[in-house]
Amino acid sequence: MDGFPLAPDEIRILTGDDAQRALGAALAAALPPGSVLFLEGELGAGKTTLTQGLVAALGFTDTVTSPTYALMHVYPTPGGQVLHVDAYRVRDVAELYEMDLDELVAGSRVSVIEWGEGLYADWPDAPVLRLEHVDTAGDVRRVTRRR
Ligand SMILES: Nc1ncnc2c1ncn2[C@@H]1O[C@H](COP(=O)(O)OP(=O)(O)OP(=O)(O)O)[C@@H](O)[C@H]1O
Numbered sequence: 319m320d321g322f323p324l325a326p327d328e329i330r331i332l333t334g335d336d337a338q339r340a341l342g343a344a345l346a347a348a349l350p351p352g353s354v355l356f357l358e359g360e361l362g363a364g365k366t367t368l369t370q371g372l373v374a375a376l377g378f379t380d381t382v383t384s385p386t387y388a389l390m391h392v393y394p395t396p397g398g399q400v401l402h403v404d405a406y407r408v409r410d411v412a413e414l415y416e417m418d419l420d421e422l423v424a425g426s427r428v429s430v431i432e433w434g435e436g437l438y439a440d441w442p443d444a445p446v447l448r449l450e451h452v453d454t455a456g457d458v459r460r461v462t463r464r465r
């Protein structure tokens with residue numbers, strides 16, 4: 319993927335929300351229409367903040383929240399629809415496909431899927447980013463491109 323902000327296996331330290339959002343914005347610019355971005359990361363690792371930056375870069379200024387309970391959020395940005403999925407509580411990815419995941423992804427500018435390991439094989443070209451807290455340094459996050 320040309321212009322993708324992180325090479326495979328690259329690790330980046332992001333200090334503060336603005337840096338986290340800036341990575342999201344760079345991803346929005348790099349990902350072609352219809353693409354999927356997988357995010358992994360424990361509670362508070364910065365998944366929503368990164369997604370906020372991605373969605374804002376496409377021109378949508380309303381609040382972006384975690385789709386923990388809804389499973390999916392759809393943001394109608396001026397740059398196209400963004401699908402935001404949290405698969406953490408999904409036991410079987412069949413549940414997501416029953417919710418028309420394929421069609422939703424195909425109709426979206428970008429789909430951000432949190433905790434979607436069960437879908438990795440179905441989207442072999444989609445990048446996977448792991449977000450983590452860094453215990454030794456202040457309030458920063460570490461991002462690793464795992465695929
Ligand atoms: N790079 C960063 N540096 C410092 N703080 C950050 C960074 N990225 C996000 N944060 C802060 O960390 C907190 C959690 O971020 P966020 O809600 O994006 O995490 P999350 O992974 O979506 O969490 P959850 O799993 O609870 O939905 C927020 O207060 C946010 O402002």
Ligand SMILES: [Mg+2]
Nearest residue numbers: 365366383384
């Ligand atoms: Mg969140």
